Amino acid sequence: MTQPNQSLHTPLPTFFTPTVQHNTGWTVLPKATATSIEKALGEGKLLGVVSVVRETLETASSAPVRITVTGDSGNGMSSFINALRGIGHEEEDLVPTGVVRTTRIPSCYSSSHFPNMELWDLPRTGAVTENLENYLEKIQFIQYDLFIIIASEQFSMNLVKLAKAIQGQRKRFYIVWTKLDRDLSTRVLSEERLLQTIWKNIWETLQKEGMCEPIIFLVSSFDPLLHDFPELRDTLHRDVSDIRYHRTLKNLSDTCEKVIDDKVTSLQGQIASKSFQDILGIQNADDLGECLIAYHLFFGVDDKSLQQVAQSIGKPMEKYKAIMKSQDLHTVLTGD
Structure with missing residues (x-):
């Protein structure tokens, strides 16, 4: 069985295919940018998303x-x-x-x-x-x-x-x-x-x-x-x-939200599958704490990933954890 910290930051299983539509025009993201974000989010690599956002905003700074x-x-x-x-x-x-x-x-x-x-x-x-x-x-x-x-x-x-x-x-x-x-x-x-x-x-x-x-x-x-x-x-x-920046940030946000929603839908459709449990490294599907840890890794919001993002941006990790709806099992159970 593959361990969680070895598998979840690799490309997604074949059942997940991003469906973001790449419009063309003045106020939408270039296709290459949207594709890079899809890939980074699909692999649960938030640092990759941060890198794409920085490059995109740097380009936007000189856009007429x-x-x-x-x-x-x-x-x-x-x-x-x-x-x-x-x-x-x-x-x-x-x-x-x-x-x-x-x-x-x-x-x-x-x-x-x-x-x-x-x-x-x-x-x-x-x-x-x-x-x-x-x-x-x-x-x-x-x-x-x-x-x-x-x-x-x-x-x-x-x-x-x-x-x-x-x-x-x-x-x-x-x-x-x-x-x-x-x-x-x-x-x-x-x-x-x-x-x-x-x-x-x-x-x-x-x-x-x-x-x-x-x-x-x-x-x-x-x-x-x-x-x-x-x-x-x-x-x-x-x-x-x-x-200059609002339209770019909105397009980035819309793209991220769509990819994450697609990822959630795929997860919901496969959650009872034994093969999916193996991919996530879940040994006991009835153990909610174990599942939550696996899901954090799957979406790239585990402590290690968040710490990397926080250091890259220069903000405390607690700032990001504070807005998570699934910080820990207690939060999940009391919230929904």
């Missing part, structure tokens, strides 16, 4: 995040992009600005302030709201990670529909009210009251359309150190990092 700036013509999108990038009027890589519609095709810009971020200047939305569906299809907005909707003077129905479409795709978006310097220079209200009024008008317009509370920034592209511009930069930095 695609941010797009869009809105109605004349709202100052190009000036805003220049201000966000910290580009002065004398620099060569300046986004063209002007009263006429300057952007007719999507243009990509980079910024030293936001490494590995693609900042896309999109064609402006049309003046007629019925053309919005054509506009969304034209810009292929599904491929972008976060949208910055630029507004000034008024928050048009075009922009409302655009925000609803983005929210319907569960994408992040900001509302940025530009040209605040002009609003303040012609104000009849106090500065504080004017800012509150602009913010409230945008919020109430979207609320009438059943929108969730948006993230709104009131800025002047000519004074990028004033008003909400610094907060916008900070928020964008956080969201870019979150977008």
